Amino acid sequence: MSLKRIRLLIWKEFIQLRRDPLLIRLLLIMPVLQLILFGYVVAVDVRNLSTAVVDLDRTATSRSLESAFSGSGYFTITQQLASENDLRPLLDSGVVKVALVIPEGTQDRLARGEAAPIGIIVDGSDSQISAIGSGYASQIVAQFNTDRRDALGIQLAAPGIDARVRVMFNPTLDPINTMIPGLIAAIMMISLLAIMSQAVVKERESGTLEQMFVTPIKATEYLIGKLTPYAALATAQMLLVAAGGLFWFKVPFNGDFWVVFTGLFLFMFTCLGLGLLISLVSRTRHQAQQAVMFIMIPTMVLSGFIFPIQSMPAIIQPLTNLIPLTWALQVLRGAFVKGSGFEALAVPMLALVGFAVIIFGAAIVATRRRISE
Amino acid sequence: MRQALIRIGAIVRKEFRHLGRDPRMLLAVVIMPVIQLLLFAYAISFDVDHVQTVVIDLDNSPASQRYLRQYEASPFFDVVARGRSLADVDSAFDHNTAQVAIVIPSGFSRTLAADESAQVAVMVDGSELNAAKVSQAYSVALNQLYSQELTRDWADAQGLDLSSLGLLEPRIRTWYNPERRSSDFLIPGLMAVIIAIVTVQQTAVTLVRERDLGTQEQIEVSPMRRIELMIGKLLPWTLIAFLDVALITVLGRTLFGVPLRGAAPAFALGAMLFVFASLGMGLLISALAPTLDSANMIALLVAFLPSFLLSGFAFALDQIPVWLQWISYGFPARYMVTIARGVFLKGAGFTELWPEMAALALYALVMLLISAVLYGRRSSR
């Protein structure tokens, strides 16, 4: 194997990349764009939900419940309505997402020691809002109950449960903290699949691939020369995303750098292999792009990157283990958020090794066979 | 005029022939939407259920077991393991075998017997966000109810005044999607995503490809006008986009039971306007993109990502920063999602949705006009 030839191939690849200014700009824009989109859109916290209040009780109790809601930061009271019937058009048009209905006689019921039902209406046409919004609402009511009891000064010498809920590993429950680690892995995948497969197919289209085979260049040298620049590019993009996440979004990093490095390194081979395989089955660049989309969409959806695997139907959950990104996400999120080490992440790491060996191995074998034909 | 129609007809026939000869393309525009539909409708959910819970009972008393039965009985918590020490919690979280841990300290039942509040630790894995948030709320609610029960039993036995025991009980009603099925939420919006991908990307590519092939020149020396070429190239994709809409609507309703509560004509009009707006966008891209590669990339950036992320399809738009919201107004997908969801789930019609329709119509008009102007100039000059 000639290092000189490999260096030459790498140099050629970089020159070609450089000559395509649009591609370069896109390569740089892509991670930034994804940071913005994922950071600000997907990883967004549910807050300031526009809320309507129907206060049929009009007592001190109902008013203080109202202020409990508005003071929470999760709900912004934008409408005060006289009757429940007024709610429909507002919810229909999406002007309000949540409604708080305090029935008449609530304060009285409380005074009698009874349970007083409170109506909370959520707009179910947005799943996230309805799930999380109703969760917050329940919490606020629960807190209200506790506060009320404390305010009444009754230190009940009574049995009760004092549950301390503690959130481990992401105490602020800020979605961005799990999104950014995920994005680092995702962007490597997107970059390698999309860009590399295009480059290889482009060469095949232009016929220079054939030219190369009548030179002394060996298949292995060609592969190394071809793959290295894109691996380097993907690394650059990952660093950009990591920097953006750590310094702009202030995502905490609790873990071990080497864990992340190893996980990404293994994942990279899988992505390289996939990119190669795609370029093998595509005759034109357009076909390559279709193939990339075909793989990317289920991957993004099913890997747990955006949508929680826990929430998927039981039949589908085992299938998600077939997706390499799923394991990469576990490693990255584990390292970033939980500070997990090699021991804890042994299973995902082994899975990554397996994928790397199988996919990269298959790709190399197939490419060499194609080249020697 | 008749000649113009004949020419347009020739282009349309040719485009369909191209499509027929390219099986992968057919796959992409017909099969892919169906797969995406199945994926999104079936697999995706934000609903949290059966949260894996590990329970550490350091007290091992009848009281603690009675308490734990709350969790076992709850459909929300799924007790998968019983640990023996806090180390088990760490291990469970590290290995992702549980997202919630309940730790009952020793002395639990003794404390209760002494008429005091017993502490229970609920630990939630914050790296599983959805589960964490909802678990927090549920466990607090669960504990409060249990606590309330204990207190009331005790107070009853003591014959005490119960007024301080009044509790507000939240009754949660979910409108438009009572079973909170995510598929109802996602499928109408999915249409916007799929159409955006099919139309924008394909139209962008199809016109650039003509240029690349060299057949463009032959067309230039014929009487065919640019506008005829554009119309001829867009018609097949319009038809395919409508086909996709129909397909998804039918599948959504029959397979997934997505309700159609509003006026179907309103939806049809909205879909039509959206298709034209997307086509306009694709045209514009093809007019501006110098190469096929860049056309592809730009279409991806402009069609796919915004439809997916900025249209409100899966991620709420009123929660994102204002400047991003302004940007989202620039993409037609946003309006289409509102229309689709409005008609399907909220029973909306023209009266509620006319602003979105108007926006789409304006969008389509502007895009087509700009493209026509750009195309008016001959490309090789």
Add this chain to the structure above:
Amino acid sequence: MTTTTTAAPAIRADGLQRSFGDTLAIADLDLEVDEGAVFGLVGPDGAGKSTLIRMLATVLRPDAGEARVFGHSVRTQAGQVTPRIGYMSQRFSMYPDLSVAENLDFFATIRGVSKADRRSRAASLLEGMGLAEFTTRQAQHLSGGMKQKLMLATTLMHEPDLLLLDEPTTGVDPVSRREFWRILAGLHRAGKTVLVATPYMDEAERCTHIAFLDSGRIKQSGTPDEIKARVPGRLVEVSATRPRAALAAVQAVPGVASAHLLGDVVRVLWSGSAEPEQALGAALAAAGVDGAATREVAPDMESVFAYLADPATGVAS
């Protein structure tokens, strides 16, 4: 076929100019092509042949100057020019995944040829070109020669009066090339005008008029005989066992206007008054080149252009 005497030329170009960035492709070019001519545009690669043809086809706009095709301006009256011309580009401009018949039909339809005419003309054109049995084959699966014939057939479907052909036989096997020119001859007999760019000298021979294009300018133009007449002298071929030595030997002989190697034959332009065989034979013998034979041949375009293109001897434009 009668030569038209009063009609305007099929093509008249005055002062055409066109640049691409910093490169001047066509500079102050004048051209006149009579109706019914088979006009050959000859020149080296990069001479500007394609640029010129594309300007005449209204596909490219001139920076300066004017060209009139059948009296209509290519700049302002393109809509009246295009129905009367057929343009065949250098690169393959058919749809690769459509069949021969489908390509023909499509381009003829958009040209406004009626359905009945499409059918009959397609049939006769395909028959005449030997493509009849390939009607259903996709264009991308045709051989080079068939591809060119398909393109030609497509340009003929609407029966244009002027054909603008940009290197139609480049990369095509000799047999197909001959067939192609047979077809062009038929068109010529039918009174059509043909402007064809070609790098092949033997094809230039078959034209009624030729123009030699170099660096964006026309260096020579006229009928083949006229041009040949501009070269003083006679053409003599020397074949020897050691061609290079033979070349060196004859170059020194006075009376040799120019000599160059074509294959393994030395071509000598003899401008001397004496008979070339003797003088050359003597020089060859003196140089020790044995087995050399000299014979006079009729001057052909290749030698003529080699001579004219040679800055040392060529007649200035």
